[in-house]
């Protein structure tokens with residue numbers, strides 16, 4: 534099959550893609566509903582069974598979370614789906630996206646429906662549409678390769694169950710996939726205007742647990758150490774760091790603590806999310822947070838403990854990533870798409886993979902909008918449109934029409 538024939542074949546897959554996404558999105562796969570994620574994995578698996586490799590489900594270790602009492606508790610996660618085809622080929626590409634969504638099992642937003650233009654429902658754009666784009670683009674690539682006998686390109690698919698909470702369980706799967714591939718393509722939804730995400734900020738979540746001492750509020754008030762007032766001071770001090778570094782934000786997102794009115798509270802938890810654009814700031818931010826904890830401990834006589842680390846570094850469009858963007862733009866032009874890339878504060882596995890040295894473009898998925906809201910939708914035309922975009926890129930690299938951009942040799 535020529536490139537043109539492969540791309541034309543993608544056009545014939547529209548109804549199938551629509552049906553697949555509709556089916557996958559009708560299964561609730563909140564990150565915290567591992568049985569639902571597993572059900573999605575089982576629904577997706579047969580679609581990947583026609584390739585030369587063997588698609589399989591991999592167990593993902595459970596993840597630890599700080600509960601409202603400041604105690605670490607275990608949460609199990611759904612499985613990952615993995616498939617490797619020609620893993621020893623000299624040029625290797627990772628294609629990845631997540632199966633989980635942000636919508637809890639009891640969310641009011643469960644139903645999938647569509648009209649002529651769009652499909653509406655939880656996870657249709659983020660990122661079940663992307664799974665279908667990745668699948669059909671790979672099918673087109675394989676048809677092209679079959680007709681040419683080319684075996685220079687190998688690829689790996691990794692669908693993880695926990696991206697929406699920062700991939701804590703699948704992090705080692707991602708890390709090893711980053712090491713054995715040269716380039717990465719991820720299928721997060723395109724920006725609402727159809728453009729791609731360029732520079733991405735880094736992100737880190739921190740949980741500060743302040744331990745005080747409980748006491749009867751009437752009889753022994755003086756013996757108590759109030760964890761909530763300490764936590765409030767800590768929250769204000771963390772917030773005040775917003776003035777320190779341009780472009781860096783610290784969002785105090787939640788405080789837990791307290792109990793009966795007649796008791797001095799002994800535990801409080803402050804949670805904050807940090808967004809920053811320069812990797813080198815991590816050490817400074819880390820130090821500032823430690824200083825705040827020291828001050829709070831001293832002032833309020835509490836004992837503070839911090840959980841969380843920097844696992845999602847900023848991602849910048851430079852070097853191989855810049856070349857990949859040029860090539861995607863070129864592929865887009867040949868399909869009549871004008872593609873640009875814009876900076877975003879949002880993060881995804883693309884940040885983590887780039888941090889481990891795997892150059893990648895991360896939102897090659899469908900067009901749509903309203904992600905992480907009850908208005909989420911995908912534009913139906915974008916299913917085949919984006920599959921053709923990725924297939925053009927893959928076939929371009931396979932045929933030599935596009936220069937292989939990687940200088941890496943993992």
Ligand SMILES: [Zn+2]
Pocket residue numbers: 631659660696721722881
């Ligand atoms: Zn996503």
